[in-house]
Amino acid sequence: MMKKQLYVWLMIVLLLVPWRAYAAQTKYQWNLADIYTSEADFERDYQAVVDALPKLSAYEGKLQSATNVAKLFALNERIARKLEKLSLYAHLKQDLNIEDETAARLKAKVETLTSDYAAKTAFIEPELLSLSEQTLAKLQKSKPLKPYRYYFEELRERKKHTLSKREEQLLAKLSPIMSDPENIYNNAARGDYEPPSVRTPDGKTVSLTDENYTKALEHPDRDYRKRAFQTRFQSYESIENTSAATLYASVKADELSAKARKYKSGLDAALSADDVPKQVFTNLISTVNNHLPLLHRYVELRKKALGVDRVHSYDMYVPLVDETVAKNMKFPIETAQTLLLEGLKPLGDDYIKKVRQAFEQRWLDAYPRPKKYTGGYNTGAYDTHPFILLNYDESLDGVLTIAHEIGHAMNSVYTNKTQPYHYSGQSIFTAEVASTANEWLMMDYFLKQAKTDEEKLYLLNQQIEQIRGTLYTQVMYSEFEQAIHDKVRQGGSLTAAELNELWLRLLKKYYGPAYAADPEAARGWLRIPHFYDAFYVYKYATSLAASFELVKQMKADKTGEATKRYLQFLSAGTSDDPIRLLQKAGVDMTSPKPLENLLSYFDSLVREMEQLLKKQGRL
Structure with missing residues (x-):
């Protein structure tokens, strides 16, 4: 009898082991039967x-x-x-x-x-x-x-701005031709272009693909960074004139279409499509320009920390802190879930409940697998829950990516619960607000939890670079766009030499006296495919400023009213124009104030980093 019972229990255990392994494996995989x-x-x-x-x-x-x-x-x-x-x-x-x-x-x-x-x-x-x-x-x-x-x-x-039936038919027939410049550019920049090779410090020869080039710019060996930068940017000479011609044709098409539809400019047409007043764009450019000395201060700090005479383009991405800190910051997905549930608490109990649902009800397909799509995104339908694809690597960036995509997911959840189908979805202008709000909250949480100065420095560096890349860089791109559109609308041309000169001039203005603008850097404009989607990139900057302001209000407000307004914003979908929706939530993007607050925060981060570097004797 005892042997029989032992046999039965053994069989149960053997059956449970693969079931538990399967359950653990599928817990973080989609269930498409949903x-x-x-x-x-x-x-x-x-x-x-x-x-x-x-x-x-x-x-x-x-x-x-x-x-x-x-x-x-x-x-x-x-x-x-x-x-x-x-x-x-x-x-x-x-x-x-x-x-x-x-x-x-x-x-x-x-x-x-x-x-x-x-x-x-x-x-x-x-x-x-x-x-x-x-x-x-x-x-x-x-x-x-x-x-x-x-x-x-x-x-x-x-x-x-709608034309007669015959004119609309003519524009519709011309539409494929007007998109040809982008197609030609893509063929040249991605099809015909062959990345050059460079020798690494350990003697290997690597092709400077996007991934390898990024790694090269983060390498501690300055000579290697310089060689990689010069080799890559010199190689763009082979597609420089083609890229100038396609960009000129694309801008001409934008301005022609805008004029045909009775807009004053391509900028006015693009802003009208998003229901955004021109004041938002002009405020963005002028406010960031007024605060360029803050970016200059950061470049000066990089110069001192790196111990160089001038900061070059190839010095702007190398970390200022010990990278072993990042390697030691590993977060299994269960830990990531716990951190998210803590870090996102300012969004309220209902939001946290829904985040928990995302993990428990298999909204995430978390880990990389053979033949699975790379990268990450959030998607879904009005009649389904969100589906979040990740290739989670247990890094800090991985945790922030989950937070980002959950922000998008919750935006859909709240909207679909509240709005009819025709007002579901989000405006492009506000689409990144919900995602970047989560990133702000999580980085704030991580900074408060930092255990060592090195960990704090690493997080400060991450946050500073996020603002530099999303605010300053995108606004520089927007200023470049405005200049080339104005020139073409006034009858001017766009040659490679003219575009190079404009780009180099903007680099010098934005990065200041501690920055050395290498001649090769002048070709930076031809690496930006977004220029073929006119006046798109400014929305990255405005979304970041709007989400920062909303998070700032939620953290300061003990009554919960700011959080309530934010959740109403998430629930609004496209039921009103994006500026009014943000104003109801508590942020006015027609005012420079949200941008000024974000830039002030940027300055405080740079100053805090400076103090910690001084404390360590590195300045």
């Missing part, structure tokens, strides 16, 4: 969309009626929500295994269906925009379309 439990479920939604698409055409030519528009919008939403889930499922399934043939087949089916959907719905906005202003105003005020008031407000604003 979207569709089987391919049959997927096919049911697929067929439902196929069957519904022809019904959309019944409303074409009949959008003067509020009842018809409301019925069309309801039908369109039902189709779009199913299509969104179908696309999400196929996309995620393939990202888990690039060689999954079923995923590839489903993705191809969905892409074809999406094209069919786009064709069937192509008439909606052009037909609405063709209606008279009086008719649009009547539709906006009608009872059936009450949930769409802000949508019609935006539509009526766009109507001011």
Whole structure:
């Protein structure tokens, strides 16, 4: 009897061991059954969309009626929500295994269906925009379309810049040609361009790919950094003239399109698309320019800490602290979860509860695996929970990446719970606020928990570089964009020599007297693909300033009102223009104040780093 009982218990243990191993393995992997439990479920939604698409055409030519528009919008939403889930499922399934043939087949089916959907719905906005202003105003005020008031407000604003049917058709036909400059640039910069090679201090020859070049700039051997920098930037000479020609063509296309649509400039057109007043952009440029001495002070500090006569481009990325600190900062994902639950506490109990759900309900696919997509992102559908893809390496950057993507995820959770489908999602202008707010909170938490001066220095260096890269650098890019657009609009050209001169002039202005602007650095502009998406990069800077201000208010406010306003902001989606949404949350981006507060914080970090370096006798 005893032997039999022992045998039974042994079998239970043997069965439990692989189950526990499997449970531990799958705990941090997606469960795509949360979207569709089987391919049959997927096919049911697929067929439902196929069957519904022809019904959309019944409303074409009949959008003067509020009842018809409301019925069309309801039908369109039902189709779009199913299509969104179908696309999400196929996309995620393939990202888990690039060689999954079923995923590839489903993705191809969905892409074809999406094209069919786009064709069937192509008439909606052009037909609405063709209606008279009086008719649009009547539709906006009608009872059936009450949930769409802000949508019609935006539509009526766009109507001011909508051309005749024939002109719109002509612009639509020209659209592929106007995107050719970016395609040519990508082919030259990513296809034809061959990264040069350089010899490392240990005698190996490595190709200066983006990854290897980044490592080279962080290397303690200054001669190696210099050789890597010079070799890489000299190699750009082979694509310099092509890049200048494509950028010139792209800017001309932007300005031509803006003029055709009755905007004063390409900048005005880009800002209008985001519902952002020009004052926000001009404030950003002027406020950062007024605070350039703070960046100059940081460059001077780098010069002293590195013991060099002048700081060159290849000196701007080498860490000022012992990198063994970073290597010793390892956070298993269970530890990362605990840290996040502590660090994000200022966001309130409900937010923390949802973060816990993210870990417990498998919203994260955390660790790298063979054939899995690299990098990280957050995605989801209106009718699903968020899905966060990571390739977690247990580093500090890894923890901050989780915090960042959870910020995006919670933005979706709060929005989808509160807003109807047509106001789900986020404006590009505010999209990074929720993610960077989490990074601010976590870095604040880490800085307070630092155990040694070296650890504190490492964290200060991280925070300073984050602000330098996201605020100062992106504003310099924006100033460059404004200058080249102004020049082209006034009839000027953009040659490689002119672009090089402008870039070098901005580098000198931004980095100050302690910085040596190497001639090779003048080609830096041709490394920025964002310039082909006009006036995009400034939004990184404004988002960072807005999130800093919101976090600052939440930490200072003991009543919880600031946190309440922030959660309402997360819940707002696209139900109003982004500036008004931020103002309701407590930050006015038409004012220089949020930027001034962030720049003051930057200065305090630099001063604190300076004091610690002095304490260690390194200055």
